Amino acid sequence: EDDEILPEKDAEYDTHLSERLDAEQNRTKSIQEMRKLLPVFQYREELLQAIKDNQILIVVGETGSGKTTQLPQYLVEEGYTNSGKLQIAVTQPRRVAATSVAARVAEEMDVCIGKEVGYSIRFEDKTSEKTVLKYMTDGMLLREILTDPELKRYSCIMIDEAHERTLATDILLGLLKDILVHRKDLKLLISSATMNATKFSRFFGGCPIFNVPGRRYPVDIHYTLQPEANYLHAAISTIFQIHTSQELPGDVLVFLTGQEEIESARDKIEEIANKLGSGIPQMIIAPIYANLPQEQQDQIFVQTPPNCRKIVLATNIAETSLTIDGIKFVIDPGYVKENSFVPATGMSQLLTVPCSRASVDQRAGRAGRVGPGKCYRLFTKWSYYNELEMMPKPEIVRTNLANTVLLLLSLGISDLIKFPMLDKPSIASLTNSLEDLYLMGALNSKGKITRLGRIMCEFPCEPQFAKVLHSAATHEQCKGTLEECTDIVAMLHETASLFVGRSKDASSHIVGEVDSDHLLYLQIYQEWKNSNYSRAWCQDHKVQYKTLCRVRNIRNQLWKCAEQMGLVVMNETYRRKQVDFTQEINTRISKSFISGFPMNIAQLGTTGYRTTGKKSSSGLNVHIHPSSVLIEQTRENAKKPSKYVLYQRLMLTSKEFMRDCLPIYTESWLIEMVPQIFKKPNNQN
Numbered sequence: 296e297d298d299e300i301l302p303e304k305d306a307e308y309d310t311h312l313s314e315r316l317d318a319e320q321n322r323t324k325s326i327q328e329m330r331k332l333l334p335v336f337q338y339r340e341e342l343l344q345a346i347k348d349n350q351i352l353i354v355v356g357e358t359g360s361g362k363t364t365q366l367p368q369y370l371v372e373e374g375y376t377n378s379g380k381l382q383i384a385v386t387q388p389r390r391v392a393a394t395s396v397a398a399r400v401a402e403e404m405d406v407c408i409g410k411e412v413g414y415s416i417r418f419e420d421k422t423s424e425k426t427v428l429k430y431m432t433d434g435m436l437l438r439e440i441l442t443d444p445e446l447k448r449y450s451c452i453m454i455d456e457a458h459e460r461t462l463a464t465d466i467l468l469g470l471l472k473d474i475l476v477h478r479k480d481l482k483l484l485i486s487s488a489t490m491n492a493t494k495f496s497r498f499f500g501g502c503p504i505f506n507v508p509g510r511r512y513p514v515d516i517h518y519t520l521q522p523e524a525n526y527l528h529a530a531i532s533t534i535f536q537i538h539t540s541q542e543l544p545g546d547v548l549v550f551l552t553g554q555e556e557i558e559s560a561r562d563k564i565e566e567i568a569n570k571l572g573s574g575i576p577q578m579i580i581a582p583i584y585a586n587l588p589q590e591q592q593d594q595i596f597v598q599t600p601p602n603c604r605k606i607v608l609a610t611n612i613a614e615t616s617l618t619i620d621g622i623k624f625v626i627d628p629g630y631v632k633e634n635s636f637v638p639a640t641g642m643s644q645l646l647t648v649p650c651s652r653a654s655v656d657q658r659a660g661r662a663g664r665v666g667p668g669k670c671y672r673l674f675t676k677w678s679y680y681n682e683l684e685m686m687p688k689p690e691i692v693r694t695n696l697a698n699t700v701l702l703l704l705s706l707g708i709s710d711l712i713k714f715p716m717l718d719k720p721s722i723a724s725l726t727n728s729l730e731d732l733y734l735m736g737a738l739n740s741k742g743k744i745t746r747l748g749r750i751m752c753e754f755p756c757e758p759q760f761a762k763v764l765h766s767a768a769t770h771e772q773c774k775g776t777l778e779e780c781t782d783i784v785a786m787l788h789e790t791a792s793l794f795v796g797r798s799k800d801a802s803s804h805i806v807g808e809v810d811s812d813h814l815l816y817l818q819i820y821q822e823w824k825n826s827n828y829s830r831a832w833c834q835d836h837k838v839q840y841k842t843l844c845r846v847r848n849i850r851n852q853l854w855k856c857a858e859q860m861g862l863v864v865m866n867e868t869y870r871r872k873q874v875d876f877t878q879e880i881n882t883r884i885s886k887s888f889i890s891g892f893p894m895n896i897a898q899l900g901t902t903g904y905r906t907t908g909k910k911s912s913s914g915l916n917v918h919i920h921p922s923s924v925l926i927e928q929t930r931e932n933a934k935k936p937s938k939y940v941l942y943q944r945l946m947l948t949s950k951e952f953m954r955d956c957l958p959i960y961t962e963s964w965l966i967e968m969v970p971q972i973f974k975k976p977n978n979q980n
């Protein structure tokens with residue numbers, strides 16, 4: 296009996312398998328066909344010829360024409376990787392773009408992500424020996440130059456989204472200019488949306504520009520008649536106007552400035568949609584911003600079902616780096632959040648500022664990819680013509696350059712004035728960075744990089760955090776706290792998506808007697824660790840499990856680096872000698888953070904907290920963010936607010952807020968840790 300049944304079963308299994316294979320082939324076939332429909336495909340041969348003939352080529356084309364996903368594949372197909380011996384790197388200004396595009400290309404090439412196609416972003420390396428095509432952030436390629444100054448493992452570098460002019464992209468272009476002289480076999484592609492191309496060409500001695508003509512349907516532009524007092528409110532009512540009056544299909548793309556704004560918009564839209572109930576067609580709300588967990592990012596690319604409208608709420612990541620098919624309506628409040636140097640404080644802060652004309656034009660273009668579209672600008676026509684800047688300002692002229700200067704110095708580039716740059720930062724800005732680095736102990740009085748400065752560059756995190764860790768292991772006042780500080784530093788990298796929802800309910804379950812956000816994070820991490828990294832613990836405490844897993848990974852990488860530099864041994868030698876350490880441990884942790892962030896300190900005065908920093912006379916009024924445990928502490932225990940507060944970030948919303956705060960109870964800690972800044976108390980206004 297068995298003998299009869301078995302072959303039948305096998306036959307059945309086989310047909311299933313072959314059906315599956317057919318379906319699989321169809322899927323890949325249709326992807327291959329879609330690739331051929333993209334505008335760059337028509338120019339495939341011409342492009343490859345131009346790349347062959349020139350060491351440097353600039354490629355300009357409309358967003359969505361296939362530059363990012365197709366060009367690197369052409370290079371692979373053409374044999375530029377020398378049968379897997381060399382790699383092709385494609386840089387992106389944003390992490391989300393790097394991971395999302397890599398996933399798409401892996402799918403197109405029908406390989407698993409991390410094998411032939413991979414990505415590398417800070418703290419996450421999804422590549423293997425098999426990888427030939429690597430999407431990465433511009434910052435990661437910059438770091439690779441530290442260990443591989445000639446970029447020997449690459450045959451081609453594509454600097455993508457060059458028009459964004461991030462600091463890392465600008466510095467990369469400067470460094471590549473020199474590398475290309477020594478590596479005649481290295482190809483450089485610079486790809487950009489339709490702005491700035493001639494500037495790049497001039498920078499590289501008049502190298503050729505390849506134009507990929509794109510298709511673009513007309514987009515109707517609508518302006519508001521009066522300036523909008525509340526653009527978020529205006530954006531939401533525009534969404535509903537479109538949704539209730541415009542034909543389907545036709546998805547909507549709304550440009551907002553950041554996570555908090557996007558999440559609060561989502562709540563409002565859901566609330567209104569619930570009230571309207573079945574009176575309106577269904578809506579799918581798809582947010583996209585840098586800290587959105589990866590599993591939720593893919594939602595923006597899922598095809599909208601019939602009789603349904605997708606509402607994409609995006610930061611300016613959707614301006615050029617990600618192309619979402621099916622968008623017919625764009626809503627543009629005209630703002631962007633960008634790093635801006637604030638002379639009053641000597642620091643860079645994230646500020647919400649009006650976009651440039653070039654940006655709002657790009658945004659409008661997103662409505663005209665599938666057919667004629669409409670763009671609703673939530674500002675006046677007058678403002679467009681009279682108030683908006685023509686072009687966005689490159690990051691290099693509006694940010695604190697200390698970390699970049701340190702990186703260049705560690706690469707042996709000491710004449711910063713002569714370093715080739717598309718736009719030069721001011722001498723004042725460079726001097727300011729050198730001064731910061733000196734105060735941090737990264738440079739000596741002659742402007743030479745110190746051993747500490749080199750260590751600060753080695754760590755895969757901001758030099759300020761590296762300094763915290765270095766002090767935690769070696770400084771007389773701090774040592775013995777390397778483990779705790781590593782946990783906290785890792786946590787500080789992921790605070791944006793730590794709690795479930797936006798509430799901080801979690802902290803109230805967890806916190807016993809912590810008096811700073813830093814210690815709260817430490818406690819969360821350690822309790823989770825004690826639960827054996829369990830998922831259940833996270834659910835009980837309303838903390839995101841995936842976020843803590845990322846923290847654990849970051850923590851391990853920092854720890855490994857500390858180990859390699861001998862910091863772990865030093866820390867443990869000291870710690871072993873201590874009988875009772877618990878008493879002073881919190882003070883030591885605080886001091887470690889003071890040593891890394893001496894510029895991020897606010898002092899309590901008659902009008903509340905004011906920033907100090909090195910130019911202590913011109914402070915900025917700042918407030919403790921409502922989410923901080925410092926707020927609860929002062930409220931519940933009627934404790935007096937501490938004289939000083941160290942903050943990790945300043946955030947401008949309705950007021951200037953300090954995020955992630957650590958109280959400093961006595962001035963003596965500051966004087967002990969950073970006498971260069973806090974020597975004279977009477978200087979402090």
Ligand code: ADP
Nearest residue numbers: 358359360361362363364365395399596618620
């Ligand atoms: P460009 O770099 O010129 O702006 P891209 O190469 O990014 O163009 O995009 C080409 C096409 O690939 C677009 O039609 C876009 O919709 C599609 N695409 C890109 N990323 C994804 C993704 N993650 N999922 C689905 N389609 C994608």
Ligand code: MG
Nearest residue numbers: 362363615616
């Ligand atoms: Mg692109």
